[in-house]
Amino acid sequence: MRDQVTLTRRVSFSSGHRYWIASLGEEQNRALFGKWASPFSHGHNYVLDVSVVGSVDRSTGMVINIKALDAVLQANVVADLDQKSINDQVPEFSDKAPSLENLLLYLAARIARSLPPQTKLLALRLEESPLLYGEWENGKLTLTRSYEFAASHRLNSPDLTPEQNVELYGKCNNPAGHGHNYVLEVTVQGSPDPKTGMMLPIDEMDHMVEKLVIDRYDHRHLNVDLDEYKNVPATSEVVAQHIFEALDGKLPAKLKRIRLQETARNVFEVSAPE
Ligand SMILES: [Zn+2]
Ligand SMILES: [Zn+2]
Known part of the structure; x- marks a missing residue:
């Protein structure tokens, strides 16, 4: 035990x-x-x-x-x-x-x-x-900010036949798509500046997340509007990977992890290597 x-x-x-x-x-x-x-x-x-x-x-x-x-x-x-x-x-x-x-x-x-x-x-x-x-x-600090975007997607793999796609994704393969109110948590890691007590200016982080993710994703059909999802299944696993890549190295502190909540019952997470 x-x-x-x-x-x-x-x-x-x-x-x-x-x-x-x-x-x-x-x-x-x-x-x-x-x-x-x-x-x-x-x-x-x-x-x-x-x-x-x-x-x-x-x-x-x-x-x-x-x-x-x-x-x-x-x-x-x-x-x-x-x-x-x-x-x-x-x-x-x-x-x-x-x-x-x-x-x-x-x-x-x-x-x-x-x-x-x-x-x-x-x-x-x-x-x-x-x-x-x-x-x-253990003495390490992270800060996590939440954002939201609404987007539609269709789960469809170009590697599969139409029948196989229906079999695999069921109603999520509906050609017209369906939508989610995604909640995106972005976590950064760092040490506080001795003067401000902050590891980064939050408004700069907000600005970058809005520019690189929210402005591109919000009120879009991922498969139709975003090139990166034209030839891959727009699952939340893949969306989480793309969002991590889009933000990695672009924020005023080190990106530690992102969490993408697709519904109240589904959360996807991508973390930086230790
Ligand atoms: Zn969905
Ligand atoms: Zn306050």
Whole structure:
């Protein structure tokens, strides 16, 4: 029997923050944070998933008692951040940008040192909004942004006869096609800039994803409108591969993975080699 088990616990907190370093002047703040620079705060309902790993205790059958884990999260996350203005009330951020990246590093350090010795912090996932979350794992940070596009396609292989295509793809081979509201998650990896606390300017990433993917794919028939799908089956596996290729090396941080959700029940993923 495998000894190590991972447990993930969710906790949430609502906090205010702003991208404005008090010790810098207006001009410097605007240069650093661009359109996000503001001396006024705004808020998020953060959702934090905390994954810990450890051996299962023979007598209790647990990796860690959830009550003990909740006590750690209450003291180090909720009591510290919930209903607080992060820049004003959390000393660590009095002169440091409270970005998702910096919050993850801060939370990882606090949680890791407060766990009992037999339990190790494996990963954190911190969601700032349904369109943006960051992950921490073994000191590595990633940021994931969600996009949407609606497109139609027809599953049809030029290597097969019409009968074989119908046999293989069924109603997805319908000559007129059918459509999906695709959800595309793009994940990048990097280290935060010491000044901005961000691994990349999100608006530059949005701009590139929109230009290279969304503008080309949204409200199109993939087989008809996009040359790359004219002679291959436009399955989500193939679409995911093409989207990865289109973005790889083009974003302001290293592309780690893309996830393409075709329906609520189908998700396809392409990752960069380790
Ligand atoms: Zn914010
Ligand atoms: Zn389909």
